[in-house]
Amino acid sequence: MKDLWRLLRLLSASWHWQVLGILLGIVVVLTNVGLLALSGWFIAAMGLAGLGLLHLEYFLPAAAIRALAIIRTVGRYLERLTTHEATFRLLSQLRVWFYQHLEPLAPARLQTHRAGDLLSRIRADIDSLDNFYLRVLAPSIVAPVCAVLMVLFLAHFSAGAALADLLGLLLVGLALPLMAFRLARRPGQAAVTQRGQLRAEIADTIRGFEELRVFGALARQTAQHEAGYEALIGAERAQARVEAASGGAGLFIVQCTMLAALVCAIPLASAGRLPGPDIAMIALFVLASFDAVSGLPNAYRALGETLAAARRIFEIVDAEPAVKEPSAEAPAPLRFDIAFRDVGLRYDAHAPWALDGVSLTIPAGGSLGIVGPTGSGKTSLGNLLLRFWDCERGEVLIGGVPIRDLNGETVRGFCAVIAQQTHLFNTSIRENLRLARPDATDAAMHDALRRAGILDEVSAMPDGLETMVGEVGTQLSGGQARRIAIARAFLKDAPILVLDEPTEGLDALSERIVIDALALLMQGRTTLMITHRPQALRDVDSVARMEQGQIFPV
Numbered sequence: 038m039k040d041l042w043r044l045l046r047l048l049s050a051s052w053h054w055q056v057l058g059i060l061l062g063i064v065v066v067l068t069n070v071g072l073l074a075l076s077g078w079f080i081a082a083m084g085l086a087g088l089g090l091l092h093l094e095y096f097l098p099a100a101a102i103r104a105l106a107i108i109r110t111v112g113r114y115l116e117r118l119t120t121h122e123a124t125f126r127l128l129s130q131l132r133v134w135f136y137q138h139l140e141p142l143a144p145a146r147l148q149t150h151r152a153g154d155l156l157s158r159i160r161a162d163i164d165s166l167d168n169f170y171l172r173v174l175a176p177s178i179v180a181p182v183c184a185v186l187m188v189l190f191l192a193h194f195s196a197g198a199a200l201a202d203l204l205g206l207l208l209v210g211l212a213l214p215l216m217a218f219r220l221a222r223r224p225g226q227a228a229v230t231q232r233g234q235l236r237a238e239i240a241d242t243i244r245g246f247e248e249l250r251v252f253g254a255l256a257r258q259t260a261q262h263e264a265g266y267e268a269l270i271g272a273e274r275a276q277a278r279v280e281a282a283s284g285g286a287g288l289f290i291v292q293c294t295m296l297a298a299l300v301c302a303i304p305l306a307s308a309g310r311l312p313g314p315d316i317a318m319i320a321l322f323v324l325a326s327f328d329a330v331s332g333l334p335n336a337y338r339a340l341g342e343t344l345a346a347a348r349r350i351f352e353i354v355d356a357e358p359a360v361k362e363p364s365a366e367a368p369a370p371l372r373f374d375i376a377f378r379d380v381g382l383r384y385d386a387h388a389p390w391a392l393d394g395v396s397l398t399i400p401a402g403g404s405l406g407i408v409g410p411t412g413s414g415k416t417s418l419g420n421l422l423l424r425f426w427d428c429e430r431g432e433v434l435i436g437g438v439p440i441r442d443l444n445g446e447t448v449r450g451f452c453a454v455i456a457q458q459t460h461l462f463n464t465s466i467r468e469n470l471r472l473a474r475p476d477a478t479d480a481a482m483h484d485a486l487r488r489a490g491i492l493d494e495v496s497a498m499p500d501g502l503e504t505m506v507g508e509v510g511t512q513l514s515g516g517q518a519r520r521i522a523i524a525r526a527f528l529k530d531a532p533i534l535v536l537d538e539p540t541e542g543l544d545a546l547s548e549r550i551v552i553d554a555l556a557l558l559m560q561g562r563t564t565l566m567i568t569h570r571p572q573a574l575r576d577v578d579s580v581a582r583m584e585q586g587q588i589f590p591v
C-alpha cells in the first residue's frame with residue numbers, strides 16, 4: 038500500500054494532462070454508451086413506425102446519433118492524444134528522476150548490483166510504472182464516475198434493469214479486478230524479478246563469452262539460462278491463466294447482466310409502462326455500459342507486476358549515497374597539494390580496515406609512488422581522493438581544504454584518472470576525447486594525442502579521429518587505449534592525477550611509450566601513482582609502501 042501511495046505521488050508531476058485524459062475518457066465512454074443505446078432505440082422505433090404502430094419524429098434522434106458519433110470519434114482521438122502525452126511526459130520525468138538518484142550512488146552503492154540488473158530497472162521497470170496511469174489509474178477513475186451516471190440514467194426507465202447493471206458493473210469492475218490482482222500478484226512479482234535476473238545473467242554471459250568457451254562452460258551457463266526462462270514462463274503462464282479466466286468470467290457476467298435487465302424491463306413493456314423501443318435501448322445500453330469497466334480486470338492483474346517494478350525502483354532511490362555532500366560547500370582550494378591525515382577506511386562496518394591510520398603528503402606539482410602487495414589498500418587511497426568513498430577516521434585535504442567540505446563533483450573536477458581499466462566508450466576516438474572537454478577543437482585534440490604519443494598512429498588510421506574504438510576499446514591495442522586515456526587527461530588539464538596501475542598488462546615497448554607520455558602529463562600536476570611495476574616509478578619524486586592498510590616510507 039505504501040508503494041502504491043508513493044507511486045501516486047510520483048505521478049502528480051504531469052497531473053494537468055492526466056486529468057484532461059481522464060475527463061476525455063469519461064466523455065468517450067458516455068458518448069459510446071449513448072450512441073449504442075440511442076441507435077438501438079432508433080432502429081426499433083423505425084421498425085415500429087414502418088408497421089404503423091408508432092408515430093416517430095426521426096429528425097432529432099438521427100441528428101443526435103450523428104452528433105454522438107462525431108463526439109465519440111473526436112473524443113477518442115483527443116483522449117488517446119492526451120493520455121499518451123501524459124504517459125510520455127511521465128516516462129521522461131521518471132527516467133530523469135531515477136537517474137538523478139542513481140548517479141550519487143555510483144560507484145560505492147551500485148557495486149552490489151549487476152549491470153544487467155540496473156539496466157533492467159532503468160528500462161523495463163520504469164516502463165511498467167508509466168503503465169500505471171494509462172492502464173490502472175485512469176480507468177479506475179473513469180469507471181466509477183461513468184457507472185454512477187449510467188445506473189442513474191437507467192433507473193429512469195427500469196429500477197430492476199438499473200440494479201442488474203449496477204451488480205454486473207460491480208462484479209466486472211470491482212470483484213474481478215480484486216480477484217485478478219490477488220491471484221496474479223505473486224506470479225507478477227516473480228516475473229519482474231526473474232526478468233531482471235535473466236537480463237543480468239545474460240549480460241554477464243555475453244561479456245564472458247571468451248572465458249566460458251575456453252573453460253568449456255558455455256553449455257552449463259546456457260542450461261542455467263534455460264532454467265531461468267522456465268521459471269519466467271511458469272510465472273507468465275500463471276498470469277495468462279488469470280487473464281483468460283477473468284476475461285471469460287467478465288464476458289459471461291456481461292451477458293447475464295443483459296439478460297437480467299431484459300427480464301426486468303420486458304414485463305414493464307408488456308404492462309404498457311415502457312414504450313417498446315426502450316427495450317432495445319436498455320439491452321444495448323447495458324451491453325455498452327461495460328465499456329467503462331472492461332479493462333479493469335487485466336489492469337489489476339498487471340498491478341502486482343507494476344508494484345514489484347516500483348519496489349525495485351524505490352530500492353535504488355532510497356539507498357543512502359556512500360558519500361554525504363556538504364550542506365554548504367567550502368571555498369575551492371587555490372593550490373593542489375594533497376594530505377591524508379591519519380585516515381581510516383572500511384568498506385563495510387564489519388569489514389577489516391582497508392586503510393588504517395594512513396598519513397601522507399604530496400606537495401603541489403609533486404608526485405608520490407605507492408607500491409605494495411595486492412589488497413594492501415593502494416586503490417583505496419585513490420577512491421578516497423576522488424570522493425567515491427568517505428573515510429571513517431581522519432581526513433583528506435586538497436590545498437588545505439578538507440575534501441569532505443567540497444562536493445564530489447568539485448573534487449573530481451580537479452582530478453584526472455588513468456587506470457588499468459580506464460573505460461573507453463564504444464564510439465569514435467573524437468567522442469572519447471570530448472568526454473574530457475566537450476568543446477575541444479580538432480587542433481586541441483591533435484595536440485593532446487601528440488603529447489600522449491599516439492598522434493601518428495591515429496593519423497595513420499583510415500578514419501583518423503572518427504575511428505571507432507569498439508566495446509571498451511577492443512579495436513585498439515592495450516597500449517593505444519592507455520594513450521588515448523592519457524590524451525583525454527591532457528585535454529582535461531586537471532591539476533591532480535590519479536594513476537592506478539597505468540602500465541599494467543602492457544609489453545615492455547608499450548610500457549616505455551606510456552611511461553614517457555605519463556612523464557609529460559605529470560609535469561606541474563600533483564600525482565598519486567599506484568603501481569607494482571618498478572619501471573613506472575621512474576619519474577616520481579618519492580615512493581611509499583602500503584602493507585595491510587598501513588603506509589611506510591621506502
Ligand SMILES: Nc1ncnc2c1ncn2[C@@H]1O[C@H](COP(=O)(O)OP(=O)(O)OP(=O)(O)O)[C@@H](O)[C@H]1O
Pocket residue numbers: 148384391409410411412413414415416417418583
Ligand atoms: N569497492 C570495494 N568494496 C569492498 N571492499 C573493497 C573494495 N575495494 C577494495 N576493497 C577491499 O579493501 C582492501 C584494499 O583493497 P585495494 O583495492 O585498495 O587494494 P590494492 O592494494 O589496490 O589491491 P590491488 O593491487 O590488487 O589492486 C581489500 O581487502 C579489498 O578487498
